[in-house]
Amino acid sequence: xxxxxxxxxxxxxxxxxxxxxxxxxxxxxxxxxxxxxxxxxxxxxxxxxxxxxxxxxxxxxxxxxxxxxxxxxxxxxxxxxxxxxxxxxxxxxxxxxxxxxxxxxxxxxxxxxxxxxxxxxxxxxxxxxxxxxxxxxxxxxxxxxxxxxxxxxxxxxxxxxxxxxxxxxxxxxxxxxxxxxxxxxxxxxxxxxxxxxxxxxxxxxxxxxxxxxxxxxxxxxxxxxxxxxxxxxxxxxxxxxxxxxxxxxxxxxxxxxxxxxxxxxxxxxxxxxxxxxxxxxxxxxxxxxxxxxxx
Numbered sequence: 001x002x003x004x005x006x007x008x009x010x011x012x013x014x015x016x017x018x019x020x021x022x023x024x025x026x027x028x029x030x031x032x033x034x035x036x037x038x039x040x041x042x043x044x045x046x047x048x049x050x051x052x053x054x055x056x057x058x059x060x061x062x063x064x065x066x067x068x069x070x071x072x073x074x075x076x077x078x079x080x081x082x083x084x085x086x087x088x089x090x091x092x093x094x095x096x097x098x099x100x101x102x103x104x105x106x107x108x109x110x111x112x113x114x115x116x117x118x119x120x121x122x123x124x125x126x127x128x129x130x131x132x133x134x135x136x137x138x139x140x141x142x143x144x145x146x147x148x149x150x151x152x153x154x155x156x157x158x159x160x161x162x163x164x165x166x167x168x169x170x171x172x173x174x175x176x177x178x179x180x181x182x183x184x185x186x187x188x189x190x191x192x193x194x195x196x197x198x199x200x201x202x203x204x205x206x207x208x209x210x211x212x213x214x215x216x217x218x219x220x221x222x223x224x225x226x227x228x229x230x231x232x233x234x235x236x237x238x239x240x241x242x243x244x245x246x247x248x249x250x251x252x253x254x255x256x257x258x259x260x261x262x263x264x265x266x267x268x269x270x271x272x273x274x275x276x277x278x279x280x281x282x283x284x285x286x287x288x289x290x291x292x293x294x295x
Contacts, residue, residue: 004085004117004147006138007075009067009098010040011091012131013239013268022138027075027088029098030065031269040064040269049266053242053277056172062273066098072105076118080109085117085147089134089154092202093122119151124202127271128237128283129161136285159288163198164223165281166216170194172276173204195219197291205293217246220282221253228286234260239267241279250282 002023008014010029018024029040033055038046056062079086086106090099099122106118123130133154140150167173173196193216195208210216228236236258240247247264254262267279275281 002084002141002144004087004141004150005079005082006134006141006150007079007086007088008130008134009088009091009096010042010268010270011096011126012089012134013042013128013237013265013271014131014134015265016043018131018135022135023142024134024138025075025079027067027071027098027102029067029096029270031062031273032065033062034060037065038269042268044266044269047269049269050242052269053272056272056277061172062269064270064273066096066101069101069105072102073109076106076109080113080116080118083116086119087137087141087147087150088118088120089123089130089137090120091126091130092124092198094124094202095126095204117147119147121151121154122202123154123158123161124200125158125161125163125198127163127165127198127267127281128239128265129163129198132235132237132283132285133158133161157285159200159290160229160285161283162227162286162289163281163283164220165196165275165279166193166210166213166220167196167275168193168213168278169276170206173274195223197289197293199291199293200289201292203293205291207291207293213246217249217280218253220280221250224250224254224282224284225257226287228258228260228284230259232259232261234285236260236262237283238262238264239271239279239281239283240264241267241272241275241277243278243280246278246280250280
């Protein structure tokens with residue numbers, strides 16, 4: 001029987017089927033688009049993914065916000081009252097202040113629950129790299145591993161969970177303050193498509209540039225095959241911002257080359273707010289990330 005509950009957040013993009021299978025919960029962040037604020041629900045309950053991306057294509061920016069205190073209170077209270085400790089696997093602190101907000105609130109609520117523990121863990125990851133990490137931690141919890149055992153595993157392996165992406169334009173990342181204006185300018189010249197990774201420090205880093213959309217997808221395939229741990233139990237998570245054909249192109253390119261499972265899904269509202277429509281991300285467990293970006 002598990003002794004603690006694993007929780008992640010909206011940047012993890014973990015779909016309902018995995019949340020249910022591994023008894024994994026998440027904390028909702030928020031976003032505002034066209035003057036209306038929504039919970040960043042990973043099941044797209046209040047706004048369709050198609051409507052969201054179409055609005056962005058019209059030039060409407062989605063502005064994101066961190067986890068609300070009411071959300072923290074509701075979820076932490078729920079599991080602490082059941083006698084469970086909590087492991088919150090959070091978005092990289094370089095990309096969101098949610099992990100620090102959660103730490104402050106945890107100190108407060110634990111005054112009420114003496115003897116219980118809440119660990120707010122800075123994953124240094126986002127997207128399905130964070131999500132895959134949370135899935136594995138939740139599976140370990142279900143299998144009876146202790147909280148300390150899981151934390152030890154994460155400390156040793158978190159940089160093996162990784163995200164690579166290509167975007168249609170760097171403009172969205174520039175507006176969100178995720179890349180320098182100069183990087184965005186040169187990255188958008190003459191059809192150049194940047195390849196971005198989540199670096200070892202938890203930042204997004206545009207570390208390679210490829211000319212043309214299809215070559216950028218082929219480069220993601222090359223990166224996957226070079227870096228992924230190729231075994232039947234591993235999962236490759238491909239996400240797309242309303243460009244499913246491109247995601248399937250990557251999936252089809254890996255046939256007979258990758259022995260694990262391939263999962264294709266829609267990019268969530270928080271990550272896509274900073275990357276924009278037509279983004280493709282690939283997320284997997286493999287060779288440890290050692291690159292540290294300059295942005």
